[in-house]
Amino acid sequence: MKRLGAALSDDAGQVHVQLEFNIDSMDVPFLCGKVTGTMVVECQRCLEPMPLAVDIDLSLAFVRDAVAAEGIPGPYEPYIVDSVPIMLLDMIEEELLLFLPAIARHELTECPARDWVENHPEPEDSATQTEERQNPFSVLANLKSSNKGK
Numbered sequence: 001m002k003r004l005g006a007a008l009s010d011d012a013g014q015v016h017v018q019l020e021f022n023i024d025s026m027d028v029p030f031l032c033g034k035v036t037g038t039m040v041v042e043c044q045r046c047l048e049p050m051p052l053a054v055d056i057d058l059s060l061a062f063v064r065d066a067v068a069a070e071g072i073p074g075p076y077e078p079y080i081v082d083s084v085p086i087m088l089l090d091m092i093e094e095e096l097l098l099f100l101p102a103i104a105r106h107e108l109t110e111c112p113a114r115d116w117v118e119n120h121p122e123p124e125d126s127a128t129q130t131e132e133r134q135n136p137f138s139v140l141a142n143l144k145s146s147n148k149g150k
């Protein structure tokens, strides 16, 4: 799972995959299953590794195209098969990639960067204010230098 590996902090995590394949009474081939375990991602606040609990319920119906996908009854999610055989490993990797949060962060109380965050409330705002306070002077300085030139 190279794509997933690139998105993780390290490969210490493990997931357990349980899948059941069948054909329902409407002749729809389907898959039900669970993916559980942990992945290790990087906290975007402290940049330290952070375990992420994985708990994915799968309920997929295999269809050939988007038109067939529209006729799929709940609770299945249509899975469009564009090539045979289906690579299960790729499919599970895709599900795990989708499960990853866009921005992973520890709970603040558990984050090693907690003290820093609490001692530096909104540092970006105070930087902006300092800049605004300095602006009138730099405008004056510009006026002076342009007058001298004339």
Ligand SMILES: [Zn+2]
Residues within 6 Å of the ligand: 043, 044, 045, 046, 047, 048, 105, 106, 110, 111, 112, 113
């Ligand atoms: Zn953190």
